[in-house]
Amino acid sequence: MSRPHALDQALALYGGRPVRQTMLPYGCQTITDDDVQAVVETLHSAWLTTGPKVSEFEQAFAAFVGAREAVAVANGTAALHAAVYALGIGPGDEVIVPPMTFAASANCIVFQGGTPVFADVDAETLLLDPARVEALITPRTRAIIAVDYAGQPCDYEALRVVAARHGLRIIADACHAVGGSDRGRAVGTLADLSTFSLHPVKHFTTGEGGLITTDDPELARRMRLFRNHGITSDHRQREQQGSWAYEMVDLGYNYRLSDIQCALGLSQLTKLRGWVERRQAIAARYDTAFAAMTSVRPLAVRPETTHAYHLYVIRFDLNALGIDRSTIFQALRAEGIGVNVHYIPVHLHPFYRQRFGTEPGLCPVAEAAYEELMTLPLFPAMSEQDVDDVVISVEKIVTAFYAA
Numbered sequence: 001m002s003r004p005h006a007l008d009q010a011l012a013l014y015g016g017r018p019v020r021q022t023m024l025p026y027g028c029q030t031i032t033d034d035d036v037q038a039v040v041e042t043l044h045s046a047w048l049t050t051g052p053k054v055s056e057f058e059q060a061f062a063a064f065v066g067a068r069e070a071v072a073v074a075n076g077t078a079a080l081h082a083a084v085y086a087l088g089i090g091p092g093d094e095v096i097v098p099p100m101t102f103a104a105s106a107n108c109i110v111f112q113g114g115t116p117v118f119a120d121v122d123a124e125t126l127l128l129d130p131a132r133v134e135a136l137i138t139p140r141t142r143a144i145i146a147v148d149y150a151g152q153p154c155d156y157e158a159l160r161v162v163a164a165r166h167g168l169r170i171i172a173d174a175c176h177a178v179g180g181s182d183r184g185r186a187v188g189t190l191a192d193l194s195t196f197s198l199h200p201v202k203h204f205t206t207g208e209g210g211l212i213t214t215d216d217p218e219l220a221r222r223m224r225l226f227r228n229h230g231i232t233s234d235h236r237q238r239e240q241q242g243s244w245a246y247e248m249v250d251l252g253y254n255y256r257l258s259d260i261q262c263a264l265g266l267s268q269l270t271k272l273r274g275w276v277e278r279r280q281a282i283a284a285r286y287d288t289a290f291a292a293m294t295s296v297r298p299l300a301v302r303p304e305t306t307h308a309y310h311l312y313v314i315r316f317d318l319n320a321l322g323i324d325r326s327t328i329f330q331a332l333r334a335e336g337i338g339v340n341v342h343y344i345p346v347h348l349h350p351f352y353r354q355r356f357g358t359e360p361g362l363c364p365v366a367e368a369a370y371e372e373l374m375t376l377p378l379f380p381a382m383s384e385q386d387v388d389d390v391v392i393s394v395e396k397i398v399t400a401f402y403a404a
């Protein structure tokens with residue numbers, strides 16, 4: 001492999017000059033003056049929480065994805081918890097979930113006393129494999145939680161066929177995939193319930209926040225109850241009715257999202273479409289650059305899906321490079337590239353191993369992929385120079401090790 005002149009320099013890991021002087025993070029929010037203004041206006045209003053901005057935000061987000069209902073909650077984890085609650089999942093029930101995700105995708109099942117059953121992922125996309133899902137169904141299985149890993153929607157058409165055959169419900173953990181679509185259908189409308197996170201590393205933010213979309217008003221009603229202690233009316237409804245009485249009909253939580261946060265969310269939402277497009281444009285530049293590097297490969301993208309690119313994940317050919325992932329990780333960090341790893345397979349965490357007896361070998365595809373994958377910086381405010389710095393750094397490192 002020839003070594004380009006510009007890259008003929010020592011790795012920063014070994015004392016060479018780093019590509020960047022400042023660390024480029026893997027994700028970063030964009031907050032502009034109009035966002036600040038929207039929050040300030042709400043701070044000066046009568047309602048700081050459970051006021052008009054909550055329903056305004058819910059309606060605007062439902063319209064964005066094309067769903068009948070959206071329910072705003074405190075964070076993406078609360079969104080998953082509310083979804084599992086709305087489906088009535090409880091002790092004795094099994095829910096199928098992939099291991100290549102953030103722990104909350106499985107934790108939400110355990111919150112309600114259910115049992116997570118880990119189904120391995122497709123080797124090329126790292127998305128839940130519908131055939132493996134079907135193989136794990138038992139008389140106790142109630143639902144599937146599909147994770148749109150990195151921002152690519154799962155194969156919901158195939159999952160819906162499996163779910164219909166066995167009477168299961170589908171929750172889409174779409175925390176990575178807002179703005180994406182599968183065969184022309186928008187993420188947020190592909191499952192019985194779809195959950196989103198508004199954490200600052202995600203596509204748009206309210207600081208902390210979450211949303212669930214559904215076409216079923218009864219599920220939406222149950223989730224609004226759940227986010228407010230299981231109480232049938234909220235503060236604003238009681239004020240409007242001039243009443244003090246309320247009833248708590250089920251065990252719920254305080255999972256409310258404030259008006260302050262919803263004001264920020266409404267302002268952010270007006271820019272979301274453009275941000276998704278910017279992420280897709282950066283991903284396309286990465287795709288082109290990495291197509292030319294033999295020891296690096298991006299994840300496969302299924303035809304007919306629109307990838308929303310929360311993450312840009314690459315896999316290294318560790319055999320060809322003769323090193324492990326952690327050396328590459330350290331080398332990229334030393335160059336000023338804030339790489340990350342998504343994810344340690346959930347079933348390998350001590351909690352799951354101890355509580356559910358999940359051991360290495362349970363999901364071999366996810367476990368093998370985990371050893372060789374890495375998340376590169378990707379966020380809308382990245383400059384062209386930032387993107388080039390990432391590509392140059394990856395090239396510098398693979399060239400150094402490949403030639404060694």
Ligand SMILES: *Cc1c(COP(=O)(O)O)cnc(C)c1O
Pocket residue numbers: 075076077078101102104105147173175176197198199209210
């Ligand atoms: C971010 C995320 C969550 C949790 O969202 P929070 O808002 O941080 O609680 C759940 N699932 C996935 C796949 C996520 O990426």
